[in-house]
Amino acid sequence: MSTLAIHNPATGALITQLPADNANSVAAKAAQARAAQPLWQAVPLPQRKACIERFAKAVAAELDELAAIMTQETGKPIKMSRNELNGLLGRIDFFLQEVEAQLATETVFSEGGMTEQIEHLPLGLVANISAWNYPWFVGANVFVPALLTGNAVLYKPSEYASLTGLAIARLLHAAGIPQDVFIALVGGGEVGAALQAQNIDGLFFTGSYATGARIAQAMGPRLVKLQLELGGKDPTYVCDDADPQLAAESLADGAMYNSGQSCCSVERIYVHEKIHDAFVAAFMATVAGFKVGDPAAQDTYIGAITRAPQLDVLDAQVLDAKAKGATLLTGGQRLSGPGNWYAPTVFVNVNHSMALMREESFGPIIGIQKVASDEEALRLMNDTRYGLTAGVFTPDEARAKGLLAQLKAGSVYWNCCDRVSPRLPWSGHGDSGVGLTLSTYGIQAFTRPKAWHLRQP
Numbered sequence: 520m521s522t523l524a525i526h527n528p529a530t531g532a533l534i535t536q537l538p539a540d541n542a543n544s545v546a547a548k549a550a551q552a553r554a555a556q557p558l559w560q561a562v563p564l565p566q567r568k569a570c571i572e573r574f575a576k577a578v579a580a581e582l583d584e585l586a587a588i589m590t591q592e593t594g595k596p597i598k599m600s601r602n603e604l605n606g607l608l609g610r611i612d613f614f615l616q617e618v619e620a621q622l623a624t625e626t627v628f629s630e631g632g633m634t635e636q637i638e639h640l641p642l643g644l645v646a647n648i649s650a651w652n653y654p655w656f657v658g659a660n661v662f663v664p665a666l667l668t669g670n671a672v673l674y675k676p677s678e679y680a681s682l683t684g685l686a687i688a689r690l691l692h693a694a695g696i697p698q699d700v701f702i703a704l705v706g707g708g709e710v711g712a713a714l715q716a717q718n719i720d721g722l723f724f725t726g727s728y729a730t731g732a733r734i735a736q737a738m739g740p741r742l743v744k745l746q747l748e749l750g751g752k753d754p755t756y757v758c759d760d761a762d763p764q765l766a767a768e769s770l771a772d773g774a775m776y777n778s779g780q781s782c783c784s785v786e787r788i789y790v791h792e793k794i795h796d797a798f799v800a801a802f803m804a805t806v807a808g809f810k811v812g813d814p815a816a817q818d819t820y821i822g823a824i825t826r827a828p829q830l831d832v833l834d835a836q837v838l839d840a841k842a843k844g845a846t847l848l849t850g851g852q853r854l855s856g857p858g859n860w861y862a863p864t865v866f867v868n869v870n871h872s873m874a875l876m877r878e879e880s881f882g883p884i885i886g887i888q889k890v891a892s893d894e895e896a897l898r899l900m901n902d903t904r905y906g907l908t909a910g911v912f913t914p915d916e917a918r919a920k921g922l923l924a925q926l927k928a929g930s931v932y933w934n935c936c937d938r939v940s941p942r943l944p945w946s947g948h949g950d951s952g953v954g955l956t957l958s959t960y961g962i963q964a965f966t967r968p969k970a971w972h973l974r975q976p
Contacts, residue, residue, distance in 0.1 A: 555699035560669035573694035594823025606841025641669035643720035651677035748956030751907025757793035758913035767801035773936035
């Protein structure tokens with residue numbers, strides 16, 4: 520039997536080795552889930568909701584232990600792990616409150632003996648290849664509405680968050696979700712590939728553009744519902760009338776939270792030349808206050824980089840920026856010692872010839888570019904193949920809305936950043952993906968409409 524080694528990215532130490540799936544076990548588990556799905560669909564919605572309610576209570580009861588597991592296997596600071604789990608509970612509440620209305624049959628026409636209705640049925644068997652950076656958030660955005668709407672789920676957590684994935688499965692099963700209705704798969708890319716080969720009704724992936732593109736190419740001929748939540752190169756513009764201190768504090772957090780390993784991390788900052796220097800000074804002072812250290816410590820802000828190969832990406836972006844004339848203000852190198860560590864890194868005098876300003880960084884690194892006008896900022900913000908989030912800082916609401924309306928992004932922010940709400944859809948333009956999660960649309964994503972034409976005799 521093959522195994523998957525789980526290492527602590529903060530120390531490099533081996534945590535454990537897990538039995539891993541293979542093509543045969545994935546096929547067998549897919550058959551089990553396929554057979555179990557109709558029975559789960561037949562369970563009345565109040566009972567399905569009760570299972571998810573018990574799951575949420577179990578997460579709350581074990582929150583500290585679950586946070587410690589996540590921190591150990593991903594390197595996320597423990598305070599942020601707790602934040603994720605506490606935030607998860609609110610998302611679950613949203614899905615529980617909204618699912619009944621989204622599943623209700625709609626009568627859209629009734630006249631002259633003819634009635635037209637829309638019924639909302641589950642997709643069937645849903646495959647979910649999830650992410651490591653927010654394994655509870657990203658996973659629950661899929662499996663909670665999928666289960667509530669009557670689907671069976673084959674859940675492959677990232678190989679960098681497998682212990683968390685197994686904890687999710689354990690708690691769901693203890694809450695009453697049948698073993699064959701939610702099945703966790705353990706392994707790397709080969710297990711994900713085996714999952715794509717199964718008789719599934721929907722595939723929901725969260726991860727990089729490169730992997731998402733390969734999945735799209737493989738799944739295209741299958742005509743299976745495909746949803747890809749990919750990365751971004753998220754820009755923010757600080758206008759000349761913004762408070763440089765407040766903007767800097769918010770954007771430093773937006774750039775460095777979770778060591779910059781968020782799809783919606785602030786990855787590019789454009790600052791009007793009138794306040795550029797004041798903003799940079801405040802930004803540097805804020806970053807200097809971020810403690811780098813043991814992810815298990817309560818006061819750590821910058822933890823380890825989860826995936827060792829990402830260190831090479833960060834190194835390459837630093838070297839490229841330096842070679843093309845950028846000014847390094849702090850960081851720019853790996854930190855010594857065991858594990859995967861990178862210093863918080865800030866560049867100024869950057870431009871769009873640099874990979875730092877064009878390609879996803881996914882680390883504690885940021886470029887700040889001076890601009891002379893709103894028009895220049897807008898042009899640069901839209902100069903990207905991604906379109907996940909974008910923001911503007913200004914006290915002028917009309918100015919902000921005018922700029923944000925012209926930005927090609929799925930989510931836009933006024934005087935805030937790096938924010939996700941269960942009430943709003945999470946989607947992207949361009950290479951940031953297709954489809955969406957969250958909001959009522961993110962519940963409907965796991966259903967298929969059936970049209971009823973009913974004529975009275």
